[in-house]
Amino acid sequence: MINQYDILETIRMIQDDCLDIRTITMGISLLDCIDTDIDKACQKVYDKITLKAKELVSVGNRIEREYGIPIINKRISVTPIAMISAACKCSPVPFARAMDKAAKAVGVNLIGGYSALVQKGFSDGDLELINSIPEALSVTERVCSSVNVGSTKTGINLDACRIMGRIIKESAEKTVDSACFGAAKLVVFCNAVDDNPFMAGAFHGVGEPDCMINVGVSGPGVVRAALRKYPDADITKISDVIKEISYKITRIGQLVGMTASKRLGVPFGIVDLSLAPTPAVGDSVAHILEEIGLEQCGTHGTTACLALLNDAVKKGGVMACSRIGGLSGAFIPVSEDAGMIDAAISGTLTIEKLEAMTAVCSVGLDMIVVPGDTEADTISAIIADEAAIGMVNSKTTAVRIIPAIGKQVGEELDWGGLFGKGPVMPLKKQSASKFINRGGVIPAPLHSLKN
């Protein structure tokens, strides 16, 4: 029989330490929906999504009950819409409406892929899509958008950075009534990945099969609970403990993904080994860092602790499943992490420290609320900084910042639920406009002469 201790450990991880599967995301290719008639194209998009994902939510719910493990989100990612809408030569907002309608019809809470990949330049349709993002995010409820502005191989498209600063601001302005939520559904990437199951940045890459299932695991609470048992261990032991626990977490991701793939008759893609926090008590990445030995997340030593955590999570998880992918690492979304919220309010965690942290962990400046009167060029410069970290370090970085229209440092935006709340964080006042408005492409970095 299975060891009694093991059974109780698993149950404790789920019941007490918030272990869950964060998302089952179905990736759907829309390449076969391209049509010069936008109405026909949108109908094809709606039909394909609702056909492929018809059973997604019910299968997810069943697996949840059978294995006794919560599966928090069931989501959908689609081919970047700019590729589909280009043939229509008009505003692609109807595609966003079709996606939103399809998401509601199948019961998923978010659908990603209102996206454009412009790391080297804009093709027909890309600019049209980017300019339509604020409207698309304000007239839909569940659609998420992302734009890739740079990569290690191509460099950074500074024109795209410039435009995205304005788009982020407009997205916030158009959704003032819902706490600027539009900007929370928009991510700007460098080195975006094709198989990311996490929102808001999920899209279904062009090299992916027609339809597939990707799974994102979670479990910051479990890691913290495991570390609490070793208050005096040296740091190598801490790394080993994280590896062991992340192996166990990832195994469940593999099991759920395989089961979902079998029952839906859709190939299984990857497990994303990310530690994704929620604002719930006991589900915080910041608290893991504090358990390792920081008085508060954001103080000196945070980058080192996060680097260790991120690496150990990957090492433990990589053996636990057949294929890993997505973003895989620790997420540090400020508004979605109780410990980060506290650290940001107290001033220990600043945007400069967060930027340093993004160099050693998965993704980037995530769910950060900034003053509403921030210049668009300043947001563009933040994007360029973050993209530079991703480009030079050959990793994915992203920016998801929310200008709190009409609010200043000292106030906050509150969305509730998984998105949490974030205090307005101060930014530098000095302008970067001249740099941003130069335009052009920052050339890709050198990959030889590494001595």
Place this chain on the structure above:
Amino acid sequence: MRAVVTVIGKDAVGILAKVSTECANYNANVVEVTQSVIEDLFAMIMLVDISGINTDFAKMAEELSEKGEKEWGLKVIVMHEDIFNCMHHI
């Protein structure tokens, strides 16, 4: 196919009988039982064969948990054994 039924709660007469009777109603065969009482707390882990059950497993898991909570005052957790096997065996 087997499932693990974990029962946790205040010790009382007839817990094992109640749970195993309920399993029998679903035609789930009890394969193995371990139980311990630490002070007042009763903890039982039951391995049941679910290959011949007369209903949907997800439904059985839900109904047993509900019965545990509402009628018996016990926490009853029913999980497919695969989750433990995958987590604790390489």
